[in-house]
Amino acid sequence: xxxRTRFIPTEKVRDVVVNEGxxxxxxxFYLAVVVEGEKELVVVFPTLLPGRRIxxxxxxxxxxxxxxxxxxxxxxxxxxxxxxxxG
Numbered sequence: 001x002x003x004r005t006r007f008i009p010t011e012k013v014r015d016v017v018v019n020e021g022x023x024x025x026x027x028x029f030y031l032a033v034v035v036e037g038e039k040e041l042v043v044v045f046p047t048l049l050p051g052r053r054i055x056x057x058x059x060x061x062x063x064x065x066x067x068x069x070x071x072x073x074x075x076x077x078x079x080x081x082x083x084x085x086x087g
Contacts, residue, residue: 012036016062018055029055031062 015034019041020027029052032041050058 006042008033008035008042010066013066016059016066017041018052018059023049031055031058 019032020029028049031044
């Protein structure tokens, strides 16, 4: 199972969400990004899967960064580490 890093320009990020899914009989929370032009969510750090509280803290911080005005006019990229077999 190989890892890869993916760069997503901020202008392509439509939203950041905390989602839930099932892992066996457990409910697991994960952070995902809605990317313009893509049909599926991009799961951030799919092998980490922290608890709901941590996902919510990261979600609040990410949305704060995503939606604050960029006064310098510089491009910002999201750096996501994913697994090759995760899509």
